[in-house]
Amino acid sequence: MDLKTLDSLFNSTQKIKEQILLPGEYIFYQGDASCSIFAVIKGQICLERPTSEGRSVIMHTANSGDSFAEAALFSETYHCNAFATISTSIHTYPKQELLKILRAEPDKAEEYIALLSSQVRSLRSKLELRNILSAQERIMQYLSLIADPVSKEIKLTMTIKEYANELGLAHETLYRELAKLQTKGIIERTKEIIIIK
Amino acid sequence: MDLKTLDSLFNSTQKIKEQILLPGEYIFYQGDASCSIFAVIKGQICLERPTSEGRSVIMHTANSGDSFAEAALFSETYHCNAFATISTSIHTYPKQELLKILRAEPDKAEEYIALLSSQVRSLRSKLELRNILSAQERIMQYLSLIADPVSKEIKLTMTIKEYANELGLAHETLYRELAKLQTKGIIERTKEIIIIK
DNA sequence: CGAGTCGTTGAACGGAATCAATCGTCGTGG
DNA sequence: CCACGACGATTGATTCCGTTCAACGACTCG
16 A cells, blocks of 8 residues: 555656665665665565664664655655665655655645555554553454454454564464464454454 | 644644643544644643444554644544543644645645654654563663764653653663663763763 | 652562474475 | 475463562652
């Protein structure tokens, strides 16, 4: 969704470039002139900020569908390093081009604002989820959140490990708690679907 | 910073209204026609989404300086309930007015995009912090992040309890770990400042 | 002066991470 | 076509550390 919308801001796909990255390969470093913003097609990109003490802080881990380095739009340089953790393909959106579009076409700007707003909302709710200590509670809240309001069904679009990562839990914990919820009769599971009862 | 920037989108402060809320008082309910977006001046607003099973999921807790319900700009109705947890004052920005401004003035739209981008980045890094299990590691990363790059100083602008909340730790844990870091000689503390050595 | 809250430390408990092992599946290459 | 390796899914046992409960001094505000 992210992706589609960033793409859709460009009237021609000419300006969007695709790039393949090997594991460990860097896209840019802190201080480099910022010329593009990006989105992950497939794979994983890690953004790290080197600190003055020599360590580095992970700022963001972008997976398939996520955009990253949007802040580059309003900065002359990148503020962190970006590298692929695994074999990864990304889309590259030229910053100047995007700025031009946003300035010239109010409806595109509005579209982008809508995209960013929805990202903000989604991030806030993910953060709020993390405030729930109990694994079982957190999982239930998450399921309630993503379930279809009517059918109360959840299509498992990711692997359980990926869900565990999103929830901030060890995947073993997620397996266990799902099993518990199941025996309690609170949820039903098949390979592809969870239903909240 | 949030606040200032949302305010600054309006050419006249005429359209911005201030509102005082008592603890437990609701601002809007899910399904209400959305006519405004908001920011907290002082106090705390809680956004909850009622789920079909009757429980409710906290979507966001907005504290002083935070804006909320921005997604209302692009929706006819609110998607959650909002209420004050404590005595709270908020700013109210009329949605139609804001949309008009964003459409008519590209530089205002750009300003808003910049604001949202920085929120996205900040939220992502907060989320990433929560992936660090060890309290001490998480605290150090956080300190490195907000420290002045040159002086390595951190001015304590919030109470320790508020920092603990931001970090997703019990405040007792934060006290303890700060004490440990101090005896280890990794940080220095006074009442108002922490220095990373 | 008393209520409330922050800052701080102690002790104990509980639950999630971690390590480990097994099984099934999928893709790959010989 | 099968053997092999990689990885996801799953369950068991153990450890550890952050939460929780508790108590106390200091400070502020009404």
